Amino acid sequence: MKQVTNTVLMVRPVAFRMNEQTAINNYFQEDLALKNEEINKKAQQEFDQFVSKLKSVGVNVLVLDDDKELDTPDSIFPNNWVSTHKNGNVALYPMYAENRRRERREEFFNVLEDSGFQINNIVDYTEAEEESIFLEGTGSIILDRVNEKAYCALSARADEDLFIEFCEDFEYLPVIFNAYQTVDGKRLPIYHTNVMMCVAEEFCVICLDSIDDKKERKFVINQLKESGKEIIAISEKQMHQFAGNMLQVVNDKGVNILVMSKSAHLSLNDGQIKSITKYCEIVSSDLETIETCGGGSARCMMAEIFLPKA
Incomplete structure (x- = not known):
């Protein structure tokens, strides 16, 4: 079992903007005083630059163009509706925002099969949407694939029972906890686990300060330590710069790379960078428009491909 992959699939946006349907409980989103066309143009530039950076360091990036007819402002974050697994299984997830459900497209799978990947079975959880039950892929679920543990911070987008079923x-093994952030003086649930933690092969970047319950915090720490992970703690302020929203990948030469946004990279202190670079190189890219309007960052933009080759 591998924790990291060399291949990611990314979706190039055509209607990117601040999604009014997700802003309700994604407190990372902010309104930019720009026209939607201008926002989308900037997002496309950031996307293209990011893809080009990943390819230049030897990561295999498959790109699918979004479909304008669908009007899917968050299509740039495909990891929320799909995950792939080494046995050829693909999971499809129920999405909180109605306009995000249109992101699930057949073309996604066509790109994979055209690239020589094998899909054996689709495990479809999307019927849960009818009961207003949601679990948003590897946004809600952080997989430690090697140690067979799944971490999940419960929220409106991460239902406990459905997570246990997954x-x-x-x-x-389910590792369940609650994670919060301060919004207007109140502690409110963080919308996706992947903004407060990233599990890599040998370490975990995590905002422990967001786990208010001491028992839950200890439980998460123990699970990570038991799996031999070095814990690299980030502050809530760093989390708001998307320092938890990172993904470790491997390049064509077998070198591990931690991918993050420029704002996440700049928020890290020397000690944190030293801890990370013991294990892997850092690659970062400017994703300011995507982060501000979309409330998601580098990790959300990459759907990892772990499928076997056909």
Whole structure:
């Protein structure tokens, strides 16, 4: 079992803007005083630059163009509706925002099959949407694939029962907790686990300050330590710069790379950078428009491909 992959699939946006349907409980989103066309243009530039950076360091990037007819402002974040697994299984997830459900497209799978990947089975959880139950892929679920553990901070977009069902289906041990951020003086649930933690092969970047319950915090720390992970703690302020929203990948030469945004990279202190670079190189790219309007960052933009080759 591998924790990291060399291949990611990314979706190039055509209607990117601040999604009014997700802003309700994604407190990372902010309004930019720009026209939507201008926002989309800037997002496309950031996207293209990011893809080009990843390719230049030897990461295999498959790009699917979004479909303008669908009007999907968040299509740039495909990891929320799909995950792929080494046995050829693909999971499809129920999405909180109605306009995000249109992101699930057949073309995504065509790109994979055209690139020589094998899909054996689709595990579809999307019927849960009818009961207003949601679990948003590897936004809600952080997989430690090697140690077969799945971490999940519960929220309106991460239902406990459905998460446990996923863990049973995919044979992961569920590690469940609550994570919060301060919004207007109140502690409110963080919308996606992947903004407060990233599990890499040998370490974990995590905002422990967001786990208010001491028992839950200790439980998460113990699970990470038991799996041999070095814990690199980030502050809530760093989390708001998307320092938790990172993804470790491997390049064509077998070198591990931690991918993040420029704002996440700039927020790290020397000690944190030293801890990370013991294990892997850092690649960062400017994603300011995408982060501000979309409330997501580098990790959300990459759907990892772990499928076997056909």
